Amino acid sequence: MTEHKLEILLDVAETGNMSETGRKFYISPSSVSQIITGMEKQYGILLFDRSKQPLTLTPSGLRLCSYARQILSLYREMESSLGAGQGRSFRLGSSFSIASTFISPCILEFQKEAGSEIEIDLTINHHDKLQQQLLSYELDLAAMPLPANENPLLTSIPLFRDPVSLCCHVSHPFANRSCVQLSELVDQKITVPPRSSNIREAFEQVIRKNGVVLEQVFTSNGQAAIKDLVLRNQTISLLSLILTQENIRQGQLAMVKLEGFNYEREFGFLYRKDTNISPQLERFIRFCLEKRGQIVDLKYLL
Template sequence: MNFHQLHIFYTVAERGSFSAAAQALHMSQPAVTMQIQALEEHFGTKLLNRSTKRIELSEAGRILLPYARKILELSRETDAAMAAFSNMLLGRLQLGASLTIGEYVLPRLLGPFGRAYPDISIMLKVMNTSQILEEIAGHQLNFGLIEAPVEHPDMVLEPVMEDELKLIVPSGHPLAERPDPIELSEVLTYPFVLREKGSGTRKVMEDVLIERGIDPGAIRTVMELGSTGAVKSAVEEGLGITMLSTSTVKHETALGLVKMIDIADASFKRNFYAIQLRSALLPMSATTFLTYLKEQRQ
């Protein structure tokens, strides 16, 4: 059995046609057809039904497909493990990330990764979750990093990093002068500046409140803003307090512009998730990068 032929078979099955597979593999269509025929001769059975415009798997092909996937994944994992010793990993990594991850979390991680793997080029798009899903489905991104879990029939989620929201108040605020932690009931008596509804950060905060039997609508919201930077600026100006990821306010905290406060009776922890097509095999560069992200949790 030829490993290269299994790779071609998997790509044809994923893409749904010989022409699309040939384009993805940078091969001619006759060469793809010839390798599939050789694999079918090896097993002595048809793997693909070619009677329709879109290629369909035969019963034997459906049985072979998960085995082919496992073999290819194991090969990529092996290459990634060995690349850690040689630092000779090559490739182009295309990923999308939601706002908090893309603007505040990844920048500090990309430097060390780039020094460890200088021959991997990274193209990062910062966009909302729906845009990330759309570009993954269109094979424009290898995978995405998002702040809240979503359900999609063609995609799979995996937690890769941990994050925590903290209460953020401006310097000089009454709560900034108090020894923390502060009770949640007292925190909710103050006016809030929040991200817009539907943002991952706001959803985490509201989910925790609901779990504690508190209606998020009861929060005294004086302003809703569409970016974390705008929220931070409003808090600095004393317009209200907020809940933000600790990774987004390190600079402002160091300068003494705001203070992070622990809440005594509530924890606002969450995971960041990698999302990818269920049927797709990640390139080795992507597998290595995700492994690197998971290692940061340890």
Template sequence: MNIRHLKIFITVADCGKMSEAAEKLFISQPSVSQAIKEIEDYYGVKLFERLSKKLYITDSGKLLLRYARHIVGSFNEMESALKNSGENICLHIGATVTVGTCMLNEIINKFEEENKDISTKIVVNNTNIIENMLLHSDLDIGIVEGKVDDKDLVKIPIYNDRLVLVAGRNHNFYYKDEINIEELTGQDMIFREKGSGARESFDSILEENNISVNEKWNSNNTEAIKNAVIGGQGLGILSTLIIENELKNGTLHIIPIRNIDILREICVVYHKDKFISEHLKKIIECIKCLKKEF
């Protein structure tokens, strides 16, 4: 068995059909079938079940897939590093929305200034998507706020981010100094999308206290959420990192919730099987050094 076998197996797992995998790899379908059979014979396991002309990965297949993605990822990284050893190295970095909005520019600018031979490519999305990209070796590292529970990912905490309830001037909560959690019952809320760290943190608090609110808006754009709250469309849950200007000019007001403090860790995250090159060590150290400045 070799890297070719693993690349074919990963493609079949992603496509769910051998015919689609063959088209994607520009090889014949019998070649794909033969490669899968050779892996199954080699390990004495079944990788896929065929039901209604579709392939479903088995538990053994899922186990192999976790290793295969990172073996192939490390192989591709090695190939790139050796073939381009005299050229610019590129790191693929993922960040969640709050990090991308408030922290990432300073981190990347400082890193690239100190490491002119290394370039970066950035993806900003919600926690679930960044986590999934790390698990699929599409990113080298991520900087995320929110829960990351997958046991295959290593987390290094760098900052404690505070989430707060905010209201615009047109909302009757704007002039409140504090509320009880029960006062949120039935209130219009401007929420982040499912899968975001802020959304999951606040949803868990509502669930714990058996509070039902009205999800009036749902957006993956923090500026849209801020503008909706400022415009009086409802209440929002936002990081203190992204509302500093609005608090200063009074367009937003923080309403503390009695006995509830919403803190979440911002972490550097990478796969436990990821080879931490000298370049990755440099960006991780750069992030750690900057954490006290926010």
């Protein structure tokens, strides 16, 4: 069993299509089929249910794929630790919400300080997908909102809290106010995230509790898209500090306290409990914590 064959197995498991895997690895579909068949003969098991399209893993196939991910992860860790890189690379995931505002700037500053020879493979995805990638050994570490879905195989390191407040353009009448009453939103155009958003859920709870009925409520996907509308002074909204802090410094936006609305998101690092934290990965975690003003002894966390 070689690394190459394990990678092909995992790709077929992901795509459910041998032709697609063949194109990715520049081999024919028949060669992919021969590799899979060879594994099945070697272990005397059936890996895929070929009666269905796309191909689906059998219980034995699921077990082998789980082992394959662990083997490849350990192999790459060994290569990184003992090879030319000497542990100077790791795989980092980030949720969309802090990828551009925090994680990417941290990576740039960290590499300037630590040296460009340290390679960080960054994956940006939704937090549920990042958790799946952690569990399947595809990532070493992920930055995302906490608390994540509880899983006994994962553990977290708190990073920072991100308050959410009423945000408006600096020319808006609310901009110079210290606090806005809920009743004052009635004749305002306000844009909120989709109903699946925790921010929207918290906002609607406050509105219902206080019996306020809003006439002009609009929905937009993603806080970045909503921020663009606020920057054009086309709406007001509930936005996070980390998303808007640069615009506030530049005198473009203002954050105002909204009566009765107290909400903040917590972000942190998530990783598998059995992950071998390399010195460079620990150094990066420490760098990010110190950037947020958190000086901690990581030996109590890792």
